[in-house]
Every structure is written in C-alpha cells, then in structure tokens.
Amino acid sequence: MDRWDRAGRIAAYAAALALTPYSLIKVSWVVGSLLGLLPVGTGFGRVEWVVLNSATVGMAGIGIAVALALVRPWGMRIPGAPLAFCAWVGTGFLVPVLPYAVLRSLLGSADGNPRGGSDAGPSMPVWEAALVQIGFVGTGLGLAIALPTYLRRRWPDAFVGRLGDGGEGSQRVPPWMAVVGATVGFVWLYWAVGGTAGVAHRGERDVAWHVLSGVFGLWAFVASAATWAAVRGRPAQVPRWGPMVLGWLGSGSLFAWSGWKLPFTLYLAIARPAGAALPENLVLAAVLHLAAVGSGTAMLGALVRTRLVSPNMAAGVVRTPIAPGG
Incomplete structure (x- = not known):
C-alpha cells in the first residue's frame, strides 16, 4: 500500500x-x-x-x-x-x-x-x-x-494520456450540452452579482443565496468547458485527467443540486405555502433546474464514452471505452 x-x-x-x-x-x-x-x-x-x-x-x-x-x-x-x-x-x-x-x-x-x-x-x-x-x-x-x-x-487507465493524442470520444457529440450548461451558469452568475431580472422576491436574497448562486454558476461554466475539452481533445497536450476530473465534479454539481432543488421548487410553485418563498421566479427556476439536470446527465454520458488511452499509445495500443461497470 x-x-x-x-x-x-x-x-x-x-x-x-x-x-x-x-x-x-x-x-x-x-x-x-x-x-x-x-x-x-x-x-x-x-x-x-x-x-x-x-x-x-x-x-x-x-x-x-x-x-x-x-x-x-x-x-x-x-x-x-x-x-x-x-x-x-x-x-x-x-x-x-x-x-x-x-x-x-x-x-x-x-x-x-x-x-x-x-x-x-x-x-x-x-x-x-x-x-x-x-x-x-x-x-x-x-x-x-x-x-x-x-x-x-x-480503473488505472482512466486519466492516462493527453488531449489530442487520439483518446477522445466521438467528434459528433452535439454542442448543446455545453451551451445549455454555460447558459445556466450565466444566469446564476448574473444573479450572484446582483442582477434582478427573473427575481420575484428581492427581499429574500441574502449573502448565502448570492454566494451559492456564484459558486454553482462557476461550476456550470467549468463543467461545460472541461467536458467539451475532454470530448473534443482541445487544447492539445493538456493532461486528460484535468478536464476529466473537472467535468466529473461540475456535471455532478449540475445534476445533484438541481435534481435536489427541482422538487422543492415545484412544491412551492404548486402548493404556494404561506411563509415560504424563493427569491427567483419559480417557473424560471424550474426551467433552469431542468436544464441543469439534463446537461449534467449529458456531460456524464459524454465523459463515460470518452475512450481511454494506455501509456503505450505511442505503440498504437488503445484501451476500451470508460465502463463504470468494468
């Protein structure tokens, strides 16, 4: 050990x-x-x-x-x-x-x-x-x-190699996952710096809400950029483990936190309980959480399909795709 x-x-x-x-x-x-x-x-x-x-x-x-x-x-x-x-x-x-x-x-x-x-x-x-x-x-x-x-x-080969060495996934991966993730991140960062469009209850905002919005917004951008880099293989020669790790964490953040907040947001929108409110417009919040869950899931799928390359890449030996069940 x-x-x-x-x-x-x-x-x-x-x-x-x-x-x-x-x-x-x-x-x-x-x-x-x-x-x-x-x-x-x-x-x-x-x-x-x-x-x-x-x-x-x-x-x-x-x-x-x-x-x-x-x-x-x-x-x-x-x-x-x-x-x-x-x-x-x-x-x-x-x-x-x-x-x-x-x-x-x-x-x-x-x-x-x-x-x-x-x-x-x-x-x-x-x-x-x-x-x-x-x-x-x-x-x-x-x-x-x-x-x-x-x-x-x-999975010892999971993060071996560098971007552009031929170990990337399909070049036909659609760009929507990165665009949607970045859009969600932009809205959260806009709210974090004090933006009021889409905010229904301005008095409900506090320091924690601003900080969380900023943190989640940054991770949404990180997830989009890292996943796109890992799948497309650019910029070349960057160690693959960096985009893979950041893509893993960022996509997990999009999926987990929005997946947790979505039912709570829908409950508030439907039940309208007295004394409980979110700062943001509930319909817009629900749409953002749905988009975050969808893009986070798509990013994970793209990372899983990324091919892994062994240290013997120079000899033309390519390992199997990522398979969490392997």
Missing part, C-alpha cells in the same frame, strides 16, 4: 464518520416531528417535513456506504456502474460547495442566522448547525481524496 492508498483509506473513513452526525440529526427530526416533540419547518406540513427529511436520511446513508465502498475490499467487487453513479452524485453535492463553506464562514449571513438554506431545521441550535456544516465539509474533503485513489485502483 503506497502513500496515496493510505491517504485514501484515511479519507474514506473520515468521510463516513463526518456524515454520521448529520444522519443522526435528521433521524431525530423525523422521529421528533412524528411524536410531536419537535416543530416542522416553516411552510411545510408534517407529512411534507417527514418525507423531506427521510429523503435526506436515505441520502446520508448512501453517502456513508459509498465512502466505505471506496476503501473496503467489497467495494472492489460490487458493480462499478451504481457505485460510480452514487459517487458522481455525492461528489457533485459536496465537493463543489467547499468554496461556499469557506466564503460563508468569512462573509457570514446578512441576518446573522447560523442556519443555511432549506435544510435548516425550524429551531436549529448553533451546535447542531456546526455539526451539519462540519459533516458536509468533512465528507466533501474526504471524498475528494478517497475517490481518486479508488478510481486509480479499479
């Missing part, structure tokens, strides 16, 4: 451990609301609140299982496709928001409220909010280290 494998082993266990308090907190919210011991979140009925937090409990459980699969021997024996998908979603959720966690701690929130986003409970104490934040950051950092070491063991 070399130093990279040792680092990945420690990081995987740390990621699983960091997410455990978050899972336990969400279980307590579900049980407490069912027993009438804890209030439900603003704008939610009891059923909606239980369903929402039960879903997050399941997501946390999957995240812990994925982290352990990256280090335990059984993780090398299970089918690669579902593990790769869960890892793609998990890293898409957690790694891209690491800059947000840093910026949020530096800037604080406009109202001094330690809670953040729709994931906050109705009366979350400071220590609970700190555990949630530590869980997200710790799991994101852990996966960022553990996942590459796992990929290195299971």
Whole structure:
C-alpha cells in the first residue's frame, strides 16, 4: 500500500464518520416531528417535513456506504456502474460547495442566522448547525481524496494520456450540452452579482443565496468547458485527467443540486405555502433546474464514452471505452 492508498483509506473513513452526525440529526427530526416533540419547518406540513427529511436520511446513508465502498475490499467487487453513479452524485453535492463553506464562514449571513438554506431545521441550535456544516465539509474533503485513489485502483487507465493524442470520444457529440450548461451558469452568475431580472422576491436574497448562486454558476461554466475539452481533445497536450476530473465534479454539481432543488421548487410553485418563498421566479427556476439536470446527465454520458488511452499509445495500443461497470 503506497502513500496515496493510505491517504485514501484515511479519507474514506473520515468521510463516513463526518456524515454520521448529520444522519443522526435528521433521524431525530423525523422521529421528533412524528411524536410531536419537535416543530416542522416553516411552510411545510408534517407529512411534507417527514418525507423531506427521510429523503435526506436515505441520502446520508448512501453517502456513508459509498465512502466505505471506496476503501473496503467489497467495494472492489460490487458493480462499478451504481457505485460510480452514487459517487458522481455525492461528489457533485459536496465537493463543489467547499468554496461556499469557506466564503460563508468569512462573509457570514446578512441576518446573522447560523442556519443555511432549506435544510435548516425550524429551531436549529448553533451546535447542531456546526455539526451539519462540519459533516458536509468533512465528507466533501474526504471524498475528494478517497475517490481518486479508488478510481486509480479499479480503473488505472482512466486519466492516462493527453488531449489530442487520439483518446477522445466521438467528434459528433452535439454542442448543446455545453451551451445549455454555460447558459445556466450565466444566469446564476448574473444573479450572484446582483442582477434582478427573473427575481420575484428581492427581499429574500441574502449573502448565502448570492454566494451559492456564484459558486454553482462557476461550476456550470467549468463543467461545460472541461467536458467539451475532454470530448473534443482541445487544447492539445493538456493532461486528460484535468478536464476529466473537472467535468466529473461540475456535471455532478449540475445534476445533484438541481435534481435536489427541482422538487422543492415545484412544491412551492404548486402548493404556494404561506411563509415560504424563493427569491427567483419559480417557473424560471424550474426551467433552469431542468436544464441543469439534463446537461449534467449529458456531460456524464459524454465523459463515460470518452475512450481511454494506455501509456503505450505511442505503440498504437488503445484501451476500451470508460465502463463504470468494468
């Protein structure tokens, strides 16, 4: 076991451990609301609140299982496709928001409220909010280290070669995925810098909303550019692992966060609960999230179809396409 494998082993266990308090907190919210011991979140009925937090409990459980699969021997024996998908979603959720966690701690929130986003409970104490934040950051950092070491063991040729050496995918890949992803990123960045077109409730904007919009907008641009470069093979001679990693993280961010926000946005648009509102126009927000999910999925497909090249490329030896189940 070399130093990279040792680092990945420690990081995987740390990621699983960091997410455990978050899972336990969400279980307590579900049980407490069912027993009438804890209030439900603003704008939610009891059923909606239980369903929402039960879903997050399941997501946390999957995240812990994925982290352990990256280090335990059984993780090398299970089918690669579902593990790769869960890892793609998990890293898409957690790694891209690491800059947000840093910026949020530096800037604080406009109202001094330690809670953040729709994931906050109705009366979350400071220590609970700190555990949630530590869980997200710790799991994101852990996966960022553990996942590459796992990929290195299971698919050692995944990032070999340079752009333009003949290992790219089909040149007929349509450009719409990159255009749509960049368009979504442009809208989010426009809102992040203070743009008001498409904003229905300007008073609902706070520092966290601006920072998150900026972070997601930047990752949308990164995903579009990196995936396009990896598939098209330009600019030439750039190490392939760079665009592949950035495309993986950025496309996962588009899919995971918009896939999570879309049902919540549709619920607000249909139910119109009192006391709950998003800054952006709900119809526009739903369209953007749909576009983000679609483009993120298409980017993943393009990266998966990208052909892998062995170190013996100079000898004309070409490896098989990426196959997460391999």
